[in-house]
Amino acid sequence: MKKFNFYAGPSILSPYAISQTAEAVNNFAGTGLSLLEISHRSKEFQAVVDETNALVKELLEVPEGYEVLFLGGGASLQFYMAPLNLLKSKASYIDTGTWAHNAIGQAKLVGEVEVVGSSADKNYTYIPKNYTVSPDSDYFHYTSNNTIYGTETLQTPEVSVPLVCDMSSDFMSHPVDVSKYDLIYAGAQKNVGPAGVTIVIVKKDALGQTGRTLPTMLDYQTHVKKGSMFNTPPCLPIYTCLQTLKWYKELGGLKALEKLAVEKSTKLYDEIDRNRLFRGTVATEDRSRMNVCFVMNDEYTELSDQFFEFAKGRGMVGIKGHRSVGGFRASLYNAMPVEGVDALVACMKDFEKSI
Ligand SMILES: *Cc1c(COP(=O)(O)O)cnc(C)c1O
Numbered sequence: 001m002k003k004f005n006f007y008a009g010p011s012i013l014s015p016y017a018i019s020q021t022a023e024a025v026n027n028f029a030g031t032g033l034s035l036l037e038i039s040h041r042s043k044e045f046q047a048v049v050d051e052t053n054a055l056v057k058e059l060l061e062v063p064e065g066y067e068v069l070f071l072g073g074g075a076s077l078q079f080y081m082a083p084l085n086l087l088k089s090k091a092s093y094i095d096t097g098t099w100a101h102n103a104i105g106q107a108k109l110v111g112e113v114e115v116v117g118s119s120a121d122k123n124y125t126y127i128p129k130n131y132t133v134s135p136d137s138d139y140f141h142y143t144s145n146n147t148i149y150g151t152e153t154l155q156t157p158e159v160s161v162p163l164v165c166d167m168s169s170d171f172m173s174h175p176v177d178v179s180k181y182d183l184i185y186a187g188a189q190k191n192v193g194p195a196g197v198t199i200v201i202v203k204k205d206a207l208g209q210t211g212r213t214l215p216t217m218l219d220y221q222t223h224v225k226k227g228s229m230f231n232t233p234p235c236l237p238i239y240t241c242l243q244t245l246k247w248y249k250e251l252g253g254l255k256a257l258e259k260l261a262v263e264k265s266t267k268l269y270d271e272i273d274r275n276r277l278f279r280g281t282v283a284t285e286d287r288s289r290m291n292v293c294f295v296m297n298d299e300y301t302e303l304s305d306q307f308f309e310f311a312k313g314r315g316m317v318g319i320k321g322h323r324s325v326g327g328f329r330a331s332l333y334n335a336m337p338v339e340g341v342d343a344l345v346a347c348m349k350d351f352e353k354s355i
Pocket of ligand 1: 076187
């Protein structure tokens with residue numbers, strides 16, 4: 001039976017990225033050696049880093065003055081590294097979910113944090129609007145897509161200070177005006193590659209201004225100076241990212257991917273709204289294109305496990321909602337084919353008929 005992978009992360013990758021990686025694990029770039037055993041200083045691997053870097057810049061139209069980095073430690077390390085490098089006196093944050101909350105916690109270890117809004121009062125089912133960011137803040141940090149709750153900020157926030165964004169789970173799913181950001185970071189395992197590498201895009205001029213003496217590894221400047229090669233980078237994850245990015249380019253880039261994301265998520269939300277058994281969990285205007293969260297309608301809550309088993313029997317993998325939301329979450333990252341969404345929708349329709 002064909003399986004459809006709806007996991008939230010690590011998550012679906014294109015068959016192209018997986019097969020290219022498998023091939024390189026056996027024989028990397030015609031070297032007769034495995035990607036797993038090649039020196040990161042070899043010219044063949046340097047070419048991989050250079051090409052990945054160039055493709056990130058090309059796809060996102062990254063302007064001059066920015067550097068792309070491939071770091072370890074996950075997005076979670078960036079929660080601390082970002083304020084350490086950029087927070088001089090005060091930073092503003094918005095609390096839209098668990099990850100945003102964690103980022104705030106880490107920033108507070110570094111300096112003053114202004115939390116301009118929070119949707120914790122309603123279990124993060126919406127994105128706060130009409131907040132004000134102090135003009136004397138060093139930056140405004142937000143989480144563009146809240147992976148656990150299924151909300152997404154699609155419009156770049158209009159604030160008077162530079163932006164810092166955790167884009168882990170909607171990175172490369174639509175065009176972004178990078179010039180508005182001092183820093184963008186994304187754990188690769190949601191939309192670009194396997195776990196192990198975090199892609200960071202940083203404005204060089206924003207660095208080195210805090211007066212802090214930073215630990216070498218936590219200083220972006222270390223990695224900027226050495227082109228992500230200060231120490232051994234996550235070689236295999238970077239290689240897989242490169243294959244994914246090549247595939248994204250082949251598909252037509254971020255505009256084409258956005259169109260696909262709109263098509264897939266609309267199909268699924270339409271079915272959730274139509275089907276008498278289900279309902280969405282978040283404010284309609286804040287619905288995420290990447291992580292679609294839904295539950296059984298009130299009269300049918302006892303059917304949850306039954307639907308889960310029914311869907312599993314039809315090849316749907318990973319649709320259990322996060323424990324802090326319950327119900328279901330179908331992650332529709334870039335690599336999810338429309339066919340997968342159609343299969344899930346058909347599954348929901350057939351389950352409704354059976355009740
Ligand atoms: C998954 C996720 C994280 C955590 O990423 P790690 O790589 O596990 O540290 C942070 N932010 C968002 C938005 C995520 O989806």
